[in-house]
Amino acid sequence: MAPTLGSSIYWLETARRDPGPSLAGRLEVDVAVVGGGYTGLWTAYHLLLEEPALRVAVLEQETIGFGASGRNGGFAMTLLDMSLAHLRRNHGDERARAAHRAVADSVDEIGEAVERHAIECEWRHGGLLVVATNAGQQRRIDDDLDAAEALGLDGFTRLSADDAQARVHSPTYHGGLHETHCGVLHPAKLAVGLADVVAGLGAQVFEQTGVTDIEESGSRLRVATAGGEVVADQVVLATNAWAAESERLGRRIVPLYTYIALTEPLTDAQWDDVGWDDHCGIEDKRNYVHYYRRTLDGRILWGGSDGIIYPRGAIAARHDRNDEVFAGLQRTFRRTFPQLDRVRFTHHWGGPVGITVSFLPLFGSLLDGRLHYGVGYNGHGVAPSHTGGKVLRDKVLGRRSELTELCFVDAVEPTFPPEPLRFVGAALTRRALLRQDAQLDAGRSTGEMDPLLLRAMKQLG
């Protein structure tokens, strides 16, 4: 059956609201937050819970949730680095444990905040099912289970092929694991709900207010926008992939587009054929993972499969659509669920995530501790941006805490090479990663990352 693909962003379509005001004229605040995604909003939230009298302004160039926060898969999960095993290998037991636990706490705290403030974002705390679709992926799952055990982490259960297939009926599953610390939500409804909450706490939220410059102005910072300016004691930069366009952070982050296809609502009979009667999110263990989940209105969201860095790291509306990736997504969906071969896709879209050399987000401060940033979640920022909001709160309030000691805060931040080397390196790396995924499928790779490939990824992106 021919696919009938739309190209609109389902989440933004189903969370429409009237945009807030744009900034006009001059405003004085204590803290200006640039970026109206989860990082900016959680930062404002945590700051105002702690210091209700602070004057906080959030400045968003488009509308709240326009970036990755309004268009993601909606998995609030613990993943940092390429895997738990990599996190442990790269940062040691103590730091890996602390980072994992901080993000696992965030998963619970997102659920609590959603309940406390009655944010209607379809939150379902159903855990994460990680599946192996070949033997090499199974070895990666075994490595993660070994790491969880060595770190003494709770909430991980090994699943046999039969266990995994009993939960969700796909003939492709070789085995898997279930992790309890994961929930799924409607991403755009979380973003706009959170914006309403922070406005209720006293923040001024401005939309269609792009920041064009941040410069020192005596002991304060001047944030310029097309329609006015904000003078602030401190500024938080929460622009994620767009930070790649900034002079200050440009070499430390590169925008990568990831894509999603969404089915029509399945019938009851089709759901019976699939099983999957809870709201666990599902991921496989490819280099370019597939991530998929149910929506509350009975659709399957199917994402991942590939990731594209465009020339010069461009972020542009035309890249929201990539027909080659969409065709690949549909192929892998039908391979995973052959019983759903007649199900049609109704929406597809993509968006930019921020990739860093270390594969961890970057949190730090510039300009003598007056400009703070939190960017670059490598495609897994829904829960870590909540943790990040607490890190940025502590930075703004000038205090050291367990959070400001996390391995991704004030870390050494290696840089990507300049263009055109960065683009060429990124294209070669993508090809090598996709080739390894194909070799894993064919049983010709162990699943171990080739050390040369790892080095190339670290140096070239």
Ligand SMILES: Cc1cc2nc3c(=O)[nH]c(=O)nc-3n(C[C@H](O)[C@H](O)[C@H](O)COP(=O)(O)OP(=O)(O)OC[C@H]3O[C@@H](n4cnc5c(N)ncnc54)[C@H](O)[C@@H]3O)c2cc1C
């Ligand atoms: C298709 C897709 C699927 C994903 N799936 C998942 C998932 O299932 N689970 C998960 O954990 N993560 C996922 N992610 C990643 C996750 O969405 C992000 O890590 C997270 O939303 C980052 O939030 P943020 O606030 O830092 O960035 P963003 O949400 O990107 O927000 C940055 C904001 O800054 C604004 N901005 C930029 N420049 C300026 C400026 N000059 N002035 C004012 N405003 C500016 C942008 O318009 C944007 O709204 C996915 C991402 C995509 C694109």
